Amino acid sequence: MDNSGARKVQCIKALNGFNRTYAFCGDFIIISIKELRLIRKVKVGEIHLGLVARAKKESKFKDGSLSKFNSNSLIILNKKKRVLGTRLFGWISRKVRQKKFLRILIMCGHNII
Numbered sequence: 177m178d179n180s181g182a183r184k185v186q187c188i189k190a191l192n193g194f195n196r197t198y199a200f201c202g203d204f205i206i207i208s209i210k211e212l213r214l215i216r217k218v219k220v221g222e223i224h225l226g227l228v229a230r231a232k233k234e235s236k237f238k239d240g241s242l243s244k245f246n247s248n249s250l251i252i253l254n255k256k257k258r259v260l261g262t263r264l265f266g267w268i269s270r271k272v273r274q275k276k277f278l279r280i281l282i283m284c285g286h287n288i289i
Contacts, residue, residue, distance in 0.1 A: 177249040178261030181216035183211045202271035226250040229268050
């Protein structure tokens with residue numbers, strides 16, 4: 177969902193837990209780049225850190241509301257957890273806001289569900 181140049185990525189490992197198999201909104205995952213767009217800051221086969229911004233699986237909140245998206249998307253980060261791209265496109269889940277990624281929220285603008 178950013179302009180780093182990756183179109184499709186493959187999840188290698190979901191972080192933040194022992195023997196974890198799934199990742200939800202706001203989680204870090206280790207990814208491998210599989211397919212590129214025309215504008216590139218990354219290469220095929222590179223391994224990066226990613227932050228899941230949207231997920232098809234619904235996430236529930238304490239107030240009883242749900243958030244569900246049509247597609248999965250993520251933000252590609254470097255090893256110091258900084259965003260590789262300069263712009264973010266689309267909506268971001270409220271779970272990202274709760275985990276206090278302020279730089280991502282500033283780049284996103286008002287597109288938070």
